[in-house]
Amino acid sequence: MPPTHEVENQVPPLAGHDVSDDPALLEGLRTQGADWAEADVRELGVLAGSERVQEWGRLVNEHPPVLRTHDRAGRRIDEVEFHPHWHDLMTVAVERGLHAAPWGQKRRGAHVARAAKFYVWSQVEAGHTCPISMTYSAVPALRNDSDLAASYEPLLAAPHYDFGLRVPTSKRGLIAGMSMTEKQGGSDVRANTTRAVPAGDGTYVITGHKWFTSAPMSDVFLTLAQAPGGLSCFLLPRVLPDGTRNAIHLQRLKDKLGNRSNASAEVEYDGALGMLVGEEGRGVRTIIEMVNNTRLDCVTGSAAGMRYGAVRAVHHARHRWAFGAPLARQPLMANVLADLVVEAEAATTVALRLAGATDRAAWGDEQEAAFRRLALSVSKYWVCKRSPSHAAEALECLGGNGYVEESGMPRLFRESPLSSIWEGSGNVAALDTLRAMAKQPESVEAFFAEVELARGANALLDDAVTSLRRELADTGEAEFRARRIVERLALVLQGSLLVRHGDKAVADAFCASRLGGDWGVAFGTLPRGVATERVLSRAEAGQ
Numbered sequence: 001m002p003p004t005h006e007v008e009n010q011v012p013p014l015a016g017h018d019v020s021d022d023p024a025l026l027e028g029l030r031t032q033g034a035d036w037a038e039a040d041v042r043e044l045g046v047l048a049g050s051e052r053v054q055e056w057g058r059l060v061n062e063h064p065p066v067l068r069t070h071d072r073a074g075r076r077i078d079e080v081e082f083h084p085h086w087h088d089l090m091t092v093a094v095e096r097g098l099h100a101a102p103w104g105q106k107r108r109g110a111h112v113a114r115a116a117k118f119y120v121w122s123q124v125e126a127g128h129t130c131p132i133s134m135t136y137s138a139v140p141a142l143r144n145d146s147d148l149a150a151s152y153e154p155l156l157a158a159p160h161y162d163f164g165l166r167v168p169t170s171k172r173g174l175i176a177g178m179s180m181t182e183k184q185g186g187s188d189v190r191a192n193t194t195r196a197v198p199a200g201d202g203t204y205v206i207t208g209h210k211w212f213t214s215a216p217m218s219d220v221f222l223t224l225a226q227a228p229g230g231l232s233c234f235l236l237p238r239v240l241p242d243g244t245r246n247a248i249h250l251q252r253l254k255d256k257l258g259n260r261s262n263a264s265a266e267v268e269y270d271g272a273l274g275m276l277v278g279e280e281g282r283g284v285r286t287i288i289e290m291v292n293n294t295r296l297d298c299v300t301g302s303a304a305g306m307r308y309g310a311v312r313a314v315h316h317a318r319h320r321w322a323f324g325a326p327l328a329r330q331p332l333m334a335n336v337l338a339d340l341v342v343e344a345e346a347a348t349t350v351a352l353r354l355a356g357a358t359d360r361a362a363w364g365d366e367q368e369a370a371f372r373r374l375a376l377s378v379s380k381y382w383v384c385k386r387s388p389s390h391a392a393e394a395l396e397c398l399g400g401n402g403y404v405e406e407s408g409m410p411r412l413f414r415e416s417p418l419s420s421i422w423e424g425s426g427n428v429a430a431l432d433t434l435r436a437m438a439k440q441p442e443s444v445e446a447f448f449a450e451v452e453l454a455r456g457a458n459a460l461l462d463d464a465v466t467s468l469r470r471e472l473a474d475t476g477e478a479e480f481r482a483r484r485i486v487e488r489l490a491l492v493l494q495g496s497l498l499v500r501h502g503d504k505a506v507a508d509a510f511c512a513s514r515l516g517g518d519w520g521v522a523f524g525t526l527p528r529g530v531a532t533e534r535v536l537s538r539a540e541a542g543q
Contacts, residue, residue, distance in 0.1 A: 011319040011401070014312060015054055017541040020045025020120050022307060023503065024345040024538070028352025029116055031501050033359065034109030041116045044096055048124045049541075056085035057125030060261035061411055067253045067265070078250045079165065080217045080263045087163055089128045093121055094161040094173060099135040103362075104157040111362060115300050115355035119348070122304035126415045127261035129301060131175050131215035137293035138176035141222055141233065144278035144286050148235060152220065165245065168219045168237050177218035178290060179210045179236075179267060189224055189231070189284060194269060196225035196234060196276075204234060204276060206269045216250050216265035222277065222287055223269075229280025233287045236274040247272040258414030291423050295380045296354055298419035302387040303347035307539075309394030309412055310344040313337055314539040316398045327397075334532040336397060336524035341539045342509050343390055343523070345502060346494040347383045353497055354379060367446055374436045374443035375450070375493060381429035381483075382490030384420035391416035393523040430482040433489070437472070444472070447489070454496040458507070461495045464515040468492050491515060503538060505531040 020026070020041050029035055047053055063083040071077050093099065098118050102110035114136070122129050135156055142149045142156075151169060160173035168174055180189050194208025206225050213221070221236045240246050251266040278286035314337050317328035327333045354376055361369035395402040395409040402409040420426055436443050451465055468488050478485070491514045498507040509530045513519035518527035526532075 009321055011316050013051075014315050014541055015049070015051035017049040018042065018045045019048040019123050020116075021541070022348070024348040025116060025119060025307075025352070027501055028349060028355075029112065032109065032112040032352050032356030034112035034116065036107075036109065037113035037116065040096070040113070041120060044092075044117050045120050047092070048120050053124055056088055057261075058408070059083055060086045060089065060125060060127065064260045065253065065263040067250055067263070069250060076245075076249065078245070078248065080250070080253070080265075082217075082263075083261075086128060086261060087161070089125055090132070090163070090175075091161045093128065093132045095159050096121070097159065098129075098132050099175070100139050100153070100156040101159065102136070102359075103139040103153065108363065109356075109359055111359035112352060112355045115296070115352060115358075118297060119300050119304045119307075119351065122301050123308045125261060126301060126305065126418075127259045129297070130259065130262045131177060131218055133294050133297040133301075134178050134215065134218070134290075135174070135176045136297070137290040138178070138220075138222055140289035140293065141277060141287050142235070144233075145276070148275060148277060152235070163217075165217075165239050167239050167241060167243055169241070171219065174219040175215070175217075177213065177215045177221045178287070178294075179213040179221050179223040180287070181210060181212040183209055183211045192224050192226055192231055194223070194225040196227040196232060196274065198228070199273065202275070203273045206234060206236065206272045206274045208269050210267040210269070212254065212264060213267045214262065214264045216248075216263055216267060221248075222290060223274065224283045224287065225269075225274070227276070227280045231283040232280045233277040233283040234274035235277050236269075236272055240273060257417070258411070259418050260414075292376060293358070295376055295423045295429075296351075296358060298423055299347070299354060299376070299379045299383045300351040302384045302416075302419045303344065303351040305387055305412055305416055306340075306344035306347050306390045306394075309391050309409070310337075310340045310539045311541050312407075312409065313340055313394040313397035314536055315541050316401070318540075328536060332524065333397070334536065335526050335530070336393065337539075338509065338530055338532040338535040339513070339523040339526050340390060340394055340397075341535050342506055342513070342526070343386060345506050345538065346498060346510055346514075347386070349497045349502055350375075350379050350383065350490075350494050367449075370440065370442045371446035371450055373440055374433065374447045374489075377429055377433040377436055378447075378486050378489045378493065380424070381426055381433065381486045382494075384429075385426055387419060388413070388416040390523070426483065430486045431479065433486045434478055434482055447493070451492050451496040454499045457499045458495070458511050460511040460516040461492070461499055464488075464492050464495065464511075503534070505534040506538065509535060 060083045066081045068079045102114045155174040158173035162171040162173045196204040196206045199205050247270040249268040254264040320327045357368045357372035391413045495515050498510050512527050
């Protein structure tokens with residue numbers, strides 16, 4: 001072969017590594033009461049990092065789902081055809097308990113363990129975690145009706161992925177979806193025009209058009225519709241008890257920026273049958289807990305994406321040489337990489353803390369429930385908002401190689417805006433934070449009780465907490481200032497958690513830059529004195 005074809009100075013593939021070899025993740029398991037799950041998380045991490053499974057993730061995005069509305073004879077079938085490895089990914093997720101399993105477990109820390117696994121497995125492929133997340137989140141909503149919960153919760157939590165359109169109660173396990181968005185608007189769900197008319201036998205006939213339904217091949221869906229008593233929540237099965245298909249027609253699949261392995265459909269309810277969940281007129285209140293739990297997964301998934309990008313950027317810079325030295329040893333690149341790692345660890349730490357609050361709230365801890373109410377909205381806004389800029393910078397660390405599909409970075413970049421849009425875009429999350437502070441002042445008290453646990457450990461953090469209290473005391477034009485307020489809440493929370501539970505070099509860098517103001521606009525503007533090599537060592541891929 002001619003010498004011009006010799007390949008030099010290219011980075012070895014990152015395969016065969018342990019995705020769970022992540023100090024912030026493992027520390028979160030311990031501090032949030034799920035250290036008992038470390039062996040399971042580690043086992044899943046090795047599987048997630050294997051070359052075979054990484055290939056699953058690539059292929060399901062290279063071959064997105066296809067809608068089959070009719071069979072060859074012209075009969076309506078409304079089925080979606082997936083790449084076989086989609087089902088492999090779903091099988092692992094369900095068998096490892098990433099879906100609704102924690103709700104049926106009587107062990108403290110179950111929701112933390114589940115979040116850690118979700119974080120690890122998300123780094124294989126993000127699209128399939130959408131139906132997994134909705135299945136996890138459906139249980140609290142279904143518990144508004146004891147009969148429905150008794151019938152469906154055990155199947156939603158069962159460790160069996162049983163794909164195919166059959167009567168739900170005849171299957172070994174179920175996947176749940178959620179369908180709220182309509183043509184006339186997204187976040188304003190009270191503008192819903194779908195109608196639900198009592199059928200006289202306890203069910204309702206539902207007619208309407210849903211503009212965006214993710215994972216349309218789920219077995220059951222929670223949806224909102226206008227009943228005689230007002231906006232209400234309903235459970236719709238894809239297949240009715242007599243084995244016939246419910247009148248849920250898939251009009252088309254959305255051609256999305258990212259999340260391409262996961263089908264998202266425009267759906268017509270043409271007199272579909274549904275069962276009321278909770279009371280008529282209380283649909284938003286009924287379904288809101290499902291939304292809150294999917295928001296937890298938005299934070300966790302965004303943190304996972306940041307970890308994915310940071311690890312690959314560091315891996316590349318360790319092996320790539322320029323100007324006589326590895327990129328990672330060159331001061332400016334070290335600053336960029338360290339900044340990415342700091343951001344990723346802050347996101348991971350807060351995601352695990354929120355999972356811990358979810359777990360303790362499920363056991364009846366009212367203080368943790370109040371903390372979660374505010375901290376979840378705050379973190380949903382900030383962590384998800386940071387994800388796209390983090391992905392762009394991590395991609396740039398690989399240069400032109402990062403712009404090529406084989407690197408995996410373009411898929412990360414395309415996926416990165418989703419969690420900031422899903423379950424309430426940035427403005428919705430920011431305004432929800434203001435609503436929580438106004439209507440549930442105990443959530444503010446719980447928030448400050450949490451951050452004050454770090455009092456005295458870092459002067460910059462102490463000053464930031466004091467400044468934040470002044471900011472909140474000023475109620476003028478609060479809605480106009482909502483993003484500014486939520487950003488400060490998020491940074492103070494992340495800083496307090498890193499100071500208490502994180503690596504000192506990471507915590508110091510975070511507080512100096514994010515809280516002390518010694519930081520620029522782009523990543524790579526950390527102040528002097530950061531222990532960059534120590535920070536980078538925390539993003540070394542375990543191989």
